[in-house]
Each structure stands twice: as C-alpha cells, then as structure tokens.
Amino acid sequence: MILCIVGPTGVGKTKMSIELAKKNNEIIINSDAMQVYKGLNIGTAKITEEEKEGIPHFLFDFVDPKINYTVADYQKDARELLEKFKNRNIIFVGGTGLYLKAALYDYQFKEEKKLIDYSGYKNEELLKMCLKKDPNCSIHVNNRRRLIRFLEREEEPIKAKPLYDFKVIGLTTNRENLYDIINKRVLKMIDMGLEKEVRYFYDLNIRSKALTTGIGYKEFYAYFDQKCSLDETIQNIQKNSRHYAKRQYTFFNHQLPVKWFNVNYNDFSLTINEVIDYIEQEKTRNS
RNA sequence: GGAGGGAUAGCGAAGUGGUCAAACGCGGCAGACUGUAAAUCUGUUCCUUCGGGUUCUAUGGUUCAAAUCCAUAUCCCUCCA
Numbered sequence: 455m456i457l458c459i460v461g462p463t464g465v466g467k468t469k470m471s472i473e474l475a476k477k478n479n480e481i482i483i484n485s486d487a488m489q490v491y492k493g494l495n496i497g498t499a500k501i502t503e504e505e506k507e508g509i510p511h512f513l514f515d516f517v518d519p520k521i522n523y524t525v526a527d528y529q530k531d532a533r534e535l536l537e538k539f540k541n542r543n544i545i546f547v548g549g550t551g552l553y554l555k556a557a558l559y560d561y562q563f564k565e566e567k568k569l570i571d572y573s574g575y576k577n578e579e580l581l582k583m584c585l586k587k588d589p590n591c592s593i594h595v596n597n598r599r600r601l602i603r604f605l606e607r608e609e610e611p612i613k614a615k616p617l618y619d620f621k622v623i624g625l626t627t628n629r630e631n632l633y634d635i636i637n638k639r640v641l642k643m644i645d646m647g648l649e650k651e652v653r654y655f656y657d658l659n660i661r662s663k664a665l666t667t668g669i670g671y672k673e674f675y676a677y678f679d680q681k682c683s684l685d686e687t688i689q690n691i692q693k694n695s696r697h698y699a700k701r702q703y704t705f706f707n708h709q710l711p712v713k714w715f716n717v718n719y720n721d722f723s724l725t726i727n728e729v730i731d732y733i734e735q736e737k738t739r740n741s
Numbered sequence: 742g743g744a745g746g747g748a749u750a751g752c753g754a755a756g757u758g759g760u761c762a763a764a765c766g767c768g769g770c771a772g773a774c775u776g777u778a779a780a781u782c783u784g785u786u787c788c789u790u791c792g793g794g795u796u797c798u799a800u801g802g803u804u805c806a807a808a809u810c811c812a813u814a815u816c817c818c819u820c821c822a
Binding site: 463486487488497498522524525526527528529549550551552553555556559561562563564566592593594595596597598599600603606607610611614629663664666667668669670671672693694695697698700701702704705708709 | 767768770771772773774775776777778779780781782783
C-alpha cells in the first residue's frame with residue numbers, strides 16, 4: 455500500500471510518518487523539494503538520524519545543493535523506488551504537491567531541448583505565441599516563466615491520471631494555530647543555528663536554486679548581502695513560510711484526493727489513532 | 742504657556758472642492774499549477790438581501806457638491822518658553 459502524508463509546513467508530517475511506519479514496518483520516501491538537498495537541514499526541518507528510529511528513509515539529503523534538482527529528476531528517482539519496493543508498504547512524506555503528483559500520476563517530462571531563446575520577447579508577445587500554439591491557453595500574461603515553458607513544451611499534457619493505488623492523508627489545523635506554529639518554528643530554527651547553516655553556503659558562493667529559492671535560505675542571503683536587518687530577515691522567513699503554507703493547501707485541496715485530519719497537539723497519539731483507524735477501514739473496504 | 746505639523750480602510754501611505762468607497766504598498770482571504778514548485782503567477786479585501794447603505798478623529802458650519810474649505814473640541818509630534 456502506498457500512503458502519502460501531506461499538509462502545510464509545520465503541522466507534524468514527519469512525526470506522523472514515523473509513527474505510522476513503526477506500526478507497519480514501512481519505508482519512507484521524501485516528497486519535499488528542499489529536503490532532497492544535502493546540508494540543508496535546519497531550514498528544511500529535515501528529519502535527524504535519531505528521529506528516524508531505524509526506519510529506512512529515501513530521497514532525503516542526497517543531492518548536492520549546487521545542483522538544480524527538478525520535478526523530472528524526482529519523478530525518475532521516486533519511480534525507481536516504487537518499482538524496487540513494489541511489494542512493500544511505502545509512505546511518502548513531504549509538502550511538495552507537484553513532486554508527489556509527478557511520481558504517482560502519469561505526468562510526462564520529455565527530453566529538454568531549448569532551441570529558441572525567448573529572452574528578447576515581451577510577455578505580450580509570448581502570450582500571442584502561446585495563443586497561436588493553442589487558442590485555449592489560459593496562462594496569465596504576467597506569468598512569464600510559464601509562458602516560456604508552454605512554448606518550450608512540444609505537446610500539451612492531457613489531464614493526468616493516477617498510475618498507482620494510493621491514499622493521501624492530510625494533516626491540518628486551524629489557520630491561526632498553524633501560523634502560530636510556523637512563527638515559533640522559525641524562531642526555533644534561528645536558535646538551532648540557521649544563520650550559520652546558511653552562511654556556510656553563502657561563503658562558498660553557491661547561488662543555486664536551493665539556496666536562492668528555499669525559504670530560510672534566500673532571506674538569509676539577502677541579510678548577508680546587507681539588504682535587511684536580522685529582525686526583518688526573521689520576519690520575512692515567517693511571512694514566506696505562512697504564504698507557502700497557504701499555497702500548499704490550495705494545491706492539495708484541488709490537485710490531490712486528500713483525506714484531512716485535524717491534528718490534536720495536546721495528544722498527538724489521538725491523531726495517530728484516527729489515521730490508523732482510517733487506513734484500516736480503507737484496507738478492509740478494498741479487500 | 743507660545744509657534745508650527747499631523748490624525749485617511751486591519752496597518753503604512755497618497756489624495757487638498759465634484760471623475761472618491763478613496764491610488765499604491767503590506768498584511769488577510771481565495772485561486773491557477775506537467776522540468777526553478779519552499780518556485781512562478783492571478784483575483785479579492787467597509788457593509789450589503791447587489792437595489793443600495795455607511796465612511797476619511799468628533800461636532801457644527803460654508804457650498805448645488807467636502808476626505809479636501811472654515812470654527813471648535815480631542816489626541817499625537819516638533820520647536821520656543
């Protein structure tokens with residue numbers, strides 16, 4: 455059985471994954487775009503060796519941060535594991551909806567080939583070209599990145615269908631509480647030495663995707679570049695984390711068949727039991 | 742006590758007689774998503790039964806018309822005593 459644990463940043467996905475894996479002797483596969491990178495530990499809230507409790511973890515902490523790992527790479531890696539462990543129970547944990555979807559649905563990533571340089575075109579021109587290619591193209595003029603991608607793609611993907619049988623467990627809590635958790639977690643990361651962690655990469659002059667787009671990293675880069683104060687940096691990390699959490703909800707709610715569970719923070723075991731009950735229910739229903 | 746400056750939507754901030762329910766930014770809320778996805782982008786944000794209703798510190802006034810002009814009060818800031 456394939457189980458996916460999703461939810462906004464900070465709800466407690468990691469903890470849940472361990473608890474579930476312990477029960478069913480499962481293996482855990484990361485589905486988080488940033489936790490794949492080596493050395494980005496504090497800022498990505500990556501699970502520690504100790505916390506793993508001996509459970510096999512895959513696709514964590516294995517990519518050089520200088521490398522720009524993409525969805526296509528992830529799809530390939532995740533599919534290999536799905537094949538290798540097809541007789542085992544697998545748990546995907548992570549907050550990157552697209553990665554999960556690319557692994558489990560029939561998303562297709564063709565060979566990259568960039569024949570045309572679009573940098574000289576204005577957005578309006580790009581949109582016109584997109585509409586010429588497909589009159590139904592609904593990408594917004596301002597979304598230059600996606601306009602270019604649309605033109606680079608040879609064919610438009612059709613609606614994706616799932617390739618595997620899986621269940622998606624979503625962990626959630628009310629918005630106010632979530633934002634509070636996020637704000638506090640960022641402060642904890644600072645205490646744990648996030649600044650030092652980021653500084654290491656900054657001093658190596660690494661400007662890869664992971665460092666310039668990852669939350670907690672890009673803000674500190676701006677701080678080291680003396681573009682803002684430490685206080686502003688912390689607030690920006692908190693703010694960007696909150697915004698990210700919101701976007702995650704939007705993706706999960708609309709792109710994946712999520713069964714949501716409200717996390718009980720006073721007694722997490724109750725939430726675990728609720729989830730286990732649900733899984734058992736689904737198992738018997740399918741057999 | 743005297744002389745100035747200010748009070749605008751959740752916050753910051755434009756607007757200085759009509760085109761103002763009020764630019765813009767932030768925050769909030771909602772959405773899109775097939776190779777940067779912790780990314781990129783969009784919509785919305787006084788109330789509303791969508792006919793309207795109530796706003797720019799308060800109260801009065803001038804005017805056909807006031808966030809904008811006048812008077813008084815309250816609070817805040819700067820300077821002189």
